[in-house]
Amino acid sequence: MVKRVIGERIWQMLIYLVLIIVAAVTLFPFLYVLLVSFTPLVEVPNVSKSILYIPKQVDLSAYGQIFETDTIPQAYKISIFVTVVGTLLSLLVTVLTAYPLSRKNLPGRGILLFMIVFTMLFNGGLIPTYLVVKSLRLIDKIWALIIPSLVSAFNLIIIKNYFLTIPDSLEESVKLDGANDFVILFKIMLPLSAPMLATIALFYAVGYWNAFFNAILYINNSNLYPLQVVLRQILFSASSNIVLDIETTKASLLTVRMAVIIVATVPILMVYPFLQKYFTQGILLGSIKE
Amino acid sequence: MKKRYKLWLLILAASFLLSVLAGCSRNQDQKAVHEDSKEASIEGRDDSTVQQEEPPYEFDWMYQWIRELPPDNDPIKQIIEKDTNTKFNVIIPPPNEYAEKVQIAVASGDYPELIQFMGGMDWKTLAQQGAFIPIDDLLQYGPNLQKIIPEENWNLVKMDGKIWGVPLLNVRNPVQLFIRLDWIEELGLGDGWEDKLGEENFKTIDDFYNVLKAFKEHKNATYTCNGIGGLAPLFGAFGVMPGSDFYIKEGNEILRVTQHPRMKDALAWINKLYQEGLIDPEFITNKSEQLTNKALEGRAGMVYDIWNLPFRLDVQHKIQEIDPNAKWVRTNPPKGPEGYAYLKDDSRVMDGVFMISAKAKDPKRLIQFLDYLIDGKGYEVSQYGIEGIHFVRKDGKIEFTEEGKAEWVAVYGKMRHIWDPDFWYAKYSKYAENLEDAAMENPVLLNVAEAFTPGPIWKQYGADLNRYEQEMLLKFIIGEEPLDKWDEYVKAANEVYHAQEISEEIIEGLKADGRLN
Numbered sequence: 001m002v003k004r005v006i007g008e009r010i011w012q013m014l015i016y017l018v019l020i021i022v023a024a025v026t027l028f029p030f031l032y033v034l035l036v037s038f039t040p041l042v043e044v045p046n047v048s049k050s051i052l053y054i055p056k057q058v059d060l061s062a063y064g065q066i067f068e069t070d071t072i073p074q075a076y077k078i079s080i081f082v083t084v085v086g087t088l089l090s091l092l093v094t095v096l097t098a099y100p101l102s103r104k105n106l107p108g109r110g111i112l113l114f115m116i117v118f119t120m121l122f123n124g125g126l127i128p129t130y131l132v133v134k135s136l137r138l139i140d141k142i143w144a145l146i147i148p149s150l151v152s153a154f155n156l157i158i159i160k161n162y163f164l165t166i167p168d169s170l171e172e173s174v175k176l177d178g179a180n181d182f183v184i185l186f187k188i189m190l191p192l193s194a195p196m197l198a199t200i201a202l203f204y205a206v207g208y209w210n211a212f213f214n215a216i217l218y219i220n221n222s223n224l225y226p227l228q229v230v231l232r233q234i235l236f237s238a239s240s241n242i243v244l245d246i247e248t249t250k251a252s253l254l255t256v257r258m259a260v261i262i263v264a265t266v267p268i269l270m271v272y273p274f275l276q277k278y279f280t281q282g283i284l285l286g287s288i289k290e
Numbered sequence: 291m292k293k294r295y296k297l298w299l300l301i302l303a304a305s306f307l308l309s310v311l312a313g314c315s316r317n318q319d320q321k322a323v324h325e326d327s328k329e330a331s332i333e334g335r336d337d338s339t340v341q342q343e344e345p346p347y348e349f350d351w352m353y354q355w356i357r358e359l360p361p362d363n364d365p366i367k368q369i370i371e372k373d374t375n376t377k378f379n380v381i382i383p384p385p386n387e388y389a390e391k392v393q394i395a396v397a398s399g400d401y402p403e404l405i406q407f408m409g410g411m412d413w414k415t416l417a418q419q420g421a422f423i424p425i426d427d428l429l430q431y432g433p434n435l436q437k438i439i440p441e442e443n444w445n446l447v448k449m450d451g452k453i454w455g456v457p458l459l460n461v462r463n464p465v466q467l468f469i470r471l472d473w474i475e476e477l478g479l480g481d482g483w484e485d486k487l488g489e490e491n492f493k494t495i496d497d498f499y500n501v502l503k504a505f506k507e508h509k510n511a512t513y514t515c516n517g518i519g520g521l522a523p524l525f526g527a528f529g530v531m532p533g534s535d536f537y538i539k540e541g542n543e544i545l546r547v548t549q550h551p552r553m554k555d556a557l558a559w560i561n562k563l564y565q566e567g568l569i570d571p572e573f574i575t576n577k578s579e580q581l582t583n584k585a586l587e588g589r590a591g592m593v594y595d596i597w598n599l600p601f602r603l604d605v606q607h608k609i610q611e612i613d614p615n616a617k618w619v620r621t622n623p624p625k626g627p628e629g630y631a632y633l634k635d636d637s638r639v640m641d642g643v644f645m646i647s648a649k650a651k652d653p654k655r656l657i658q659f660l661d662y663l664i665d666g667k668g669y670e671v672s673q674y675g676i677e678g679i680h681f682v683r684k685d686g687k688i689e690f691t692e693e694g695k696a697e698w699v700a701v702y703g704k705m706r707h708i709w710d711p712d713f714w715y716a717k718y719s720k721y722a723e724n725l726e727d728a729a730m731e732n733p734v735l736l737n738v739a740e741a742f743t744p745g746p747i748w749k750q751y752g753a754d755l756n757r758y759e760q761e762m763l764l765k766f767i768i769g770e771e772p773l774d775k776w777d778e779y780v781k782a783a784n785e786v787y788h789a790q791e792i793s794e795e796i797i798e799g800l801k802a803d804g805r806l807n
Binding site: 213232 | 390
């Protein structure tokens with residue numbers, strides 16, 4: 001009996017040890033980035049040598065430089081707009097598609113589902129998609145960052161499966177009370193699926209926040225670039241050898257680049273704690289009861 | 291149920307077919323319309339000899355620019371537009387995805403009239419497919435282009451004997467070999483080095499070796515660089531460069547340097563340096579920040595880097611706060627036993643080429659536009675900005691004003707990014723010496739096959755051959771393979787990776803393109 005407890009304890013400690021190592025490995029680069037962004041350029045080599053080095057003074061000039069020009073604040077606006085509006089629209093459209101598909105009496109349900117799943121495996125490819133977006137006159141419009149990625153087939157299936165877990169009898173009883181389909185969806189189904197919606201919302205929000213390829217493809221006007229595109233531009237311009245006077249540009253200084261990473265990551269990081277409790281719960285519910 | 295499925299499939303197939311058909315027919319319509327308008331514009335051109343009356347020529351212009359973007363309604367653009375009677379819309383995609391963006395734009399069929407292709411981007415396939423036009427006949431409208439762009443650069447844009455684009459000029463040698471002068475003096479290694487900066491500090495490769503050896507012994511510092519290309523001055527002492535598909539002309543022969551006997555000598559010497567720890571063991575993985583850090587901390591005694599390293603160390607990183615004595619200066623590449631000394635390869639293709647769309651309404655106007663930018667007032671405006679606002683002249687020299695120091699000012703200065711004392715000294719004061727020296731003095735080795743047109747054999751085996759060669763060069767340097775295996779390596783390159791046939795094909799290709807006789 002005692003042995004078993006000790007064995008369990010060792011096992012527990014091992015698990016904690018592994019988890020701590022994994023956490024450290026993921027935290028380490030982030031910490032480095034954070035530290036360098038606050039460090040005066042002269043002391044950066046010391047930080048590179050040891051992460052435990054505490055800089056003698058805190059230097060905020062890197063952050064000052066970022067917000068000195070309009071570029072980053074402007075990109076912030078675009079990114080926030082795309083993330084907020086995109087997530088809301090995505091949720092709405094996905095739910096409105098998923099709910100009917102979860103009703104077994106929908107005619108042609110099988111073929112519709114097949115067509116949706118099909119897009120998860122095969123797609124038209126880059127250039128045909130570009131041509132579609134172009135012919136919709138979305139090029140150089142902010143909506144090009146939202147509409148082409150409005151519905152994710154994966155999220156749609158998750159929502160549909162979640163709706164399937166809600167008993168039909170519930171819907172029937174509400175129907176008998178005279179509710180129409182929209183009332184059922186918005187008053188009954190959605191409140192019941194709050195954890196799942198929170199999870200999907202997080203998926204969408206992170207997706208919109210991190211997206212940059214759509215912007216690169218569809219946006220030519222630099223005033224419409226979201227944060228991630230600007231960030232990449234600043235991060236990588238220094239590593240290119242084609243420029244004659246590389247690294248004289250303000251933006252390519254190491255501290256500024258690190259500060260840009262912090263500025264771009266922190267907002268979306270702040271969303272996690274609020275949604276995380278739903279996050280694990282929601283995924284589990286969706287998958288187990290499938 | 292099964293029947294219903296079939297019905298659905300049928301509907302699906304039918305709608306798919308319809309949409310495809312619709313797409314096709316519309317394309318045809320568009321094409322027809324386009325040809326009509328083209329004819330119209332050609333007719334229009336004939337009787338519009340009175341150019342002043344013409345409306346401004348509107349076009350999209352796509353190129354790469356990695357710095358601050360110009361503000362809306364910037365005054366420089368307005369001057370250029372007025373002078374050239376144009377109205378252009380600049381498209382500057384993010385630099386990392388530039389190549390993809392160009393590919394997609396061209397593939398979609400709706401692409402800018404003037405597009406910059408960077409070195410390494412494949413304009414040739416697209417040109418063969420009809421996306422761009424040859425410009426031989428149009429060059430008469432660009433007298434300055436013809437005057438200023440040297441023949442070697444025109445060679446790079448030739449294919450099938452025709453000229454396909456306007457090459458951009460760049461400083462061919464923006465890197466330098468830097469050394470700690472204070473250590474040289476402290477260790478008594480060189481007399482009067484300071485008087486002869488950038489000249490012949492190293493007479494021989496033994497001088498070079500002895501300096502590195504002393505640095506290693508007394509300072510525990512090495513030669514550092516990023517990548518195998520950073521060893522270029524060491525290879526250059528033997529008249530070769532560590533690049534694949536690099537061909538040099540000797541007498542009447544055109545030789546692939548990776549198989550050249552002198553390459554073997556170079557590898558033997560570099561391997562010796564590496565084994566003795568004189569070359570930074572991390573040279574292959576270093577990033578540009580690591581070079582700066584190593585220079586700052588005194589872990590490197592020699593650095594091969596972009597020319598403005600001293601500026602970065604002094605001004606940005608304040609090296610004097612870390613080591614008050616530290617003094618980094620440029621020096622010359624070592625001279626090898628047969629008298630060769632090269633700092634770098636001659637990369638003319640770096641800034642690429644401007645291609646003109648086959649759909650351009652009036653390609654002549656684009657040539658005139660570029661012609662304006664390359665010289666005279668156009669060059670001045672696009673490179674320095676507006677006199678009185680962005681720069682002023684003092685005793686014949688230009689001086690940038692506070693406004694002129696903004697990064698975006700040179701955003702239209704695409705055509706001639708070469709050594710220009712006015713510009714660089716005004717920007718960097720004394721630090722520009724390093725670029726002047728790099729651009730004007732330090733010798734570069736010409737690759738006669740630079741930007742060759744890939745043929746079928748190269749397309750099949752070329753990438754594998756390059757990988758194999760680079761891997762083997764690296765193994766020879768770090769001693770993972772002994773140099774006794776040189777003959778085996780050449781044999782494998784020829785038999786397995788078709789190096790011989792690739793060489794023949796490339797040389798034939800150069801002749802066909804009109805670059806070699």
